[in-house]
Amino acid sequence: MIERVLAKRIVPVVVLDDAGSAEPLAEALLAGGLDIMEITFRTPAAEESIRRIAKTFPEILLGAGTLLDEDQVSRARDAGAVFGLAPGLNPKIVTKAREAGLQFSPGVMTPGEVEQALSLGCKLLKFFPAEVAGGTAMLKALAGPYAHTGVKFVPTGGITSALLEAYLRLPIVAAIGGSWMVxxxxxxxxxxxxITRLTREALAAAADAR
Structure with missing residues (x-):
């Protein structure tokens, strides 16, 4: 999964109110050149949306976000998600995801949480809420003591197209999570x-930031 994330460097964070929008949204992202997406478990439509996209577009690296309990982890995996994310770090959720065969990125924002995540075997971490937690300055600070461990971050929360380049120029950042294109x-x-236009634009900016 890390290789796929590093290839595109953008993970669109999607909130769907209607599962009927799932397939056309996936088509729009693919048309823009993006074959990865995160559907958050914030709405009743999330599970069915994941199921539809997994069935129709198996080429998409499909994730489930905002997984806050063990039941959601199981439902997301059964629906077809191949990776999961959470805004925080809950060891029980990390363990459940591992048991379910779901690659998981817990959310962190402090050195203590980074170390706990590493102790649980997690090296691709969600940095949330990115802008409120110190943005690129905080990530540079975290890189000092932790970059040598191989940890990578996917900052999410408050990131816009204008901020994309600053984040992606940091070696410790694998990708950014954003919702402006969706x-x-x-x-x-x-x-x-x-959505296709904004996706193409975002991918071009990500390529320039390499």
């Missing part, structure tokens, strides 16, 4: 061509 209003209004 904003709820764009999805709910079916603006698939605009």
């Amino acid at each position: 904003e709820k209003s764009l999805v709910n209004e079916g603006q698939w061509s605009e």
Whole structure:
């Protein structure tokens, strides 16, 4: 999974109110050149949306986000998710994900949480909430004592297209998680061509940041 994430360096964070939007959204992202996405378990439509995309677009590296309990981990894996994320670090969720065969990235924002995640065998970590937690300055500080461990971060929370380049220029950042190219209003209004355009734009900016 880390190799796939490093290849694109952008993980769109999707909130779907209607599972009927799942397939056209996946098509729009693929048309823009992006074959990875995270669907958050914040709405009742999340599980069915994952199931539909996993069945129709197996080429997409499909993740489930905001996994806050063990039941959600099981449901996400059964629906077809291949990786999971959470805003925080809960050892029980990490263990459950491992048992379910779901690659998991817990959320961290402090040195203590980074060390706990590493002790649990997690090396691809969600840095959340990125901007509020200190942004690129905090990640540079964390890189000092932890970069040699092989840990990589996916900062998420408050990141916009204008901030993308600053984050991706940090060696310790594997990718960024963002929602500007898949904003709820764009999805709910079916603006698939605009989502494709924004995705292409984001990928071009990510390529420039290498």
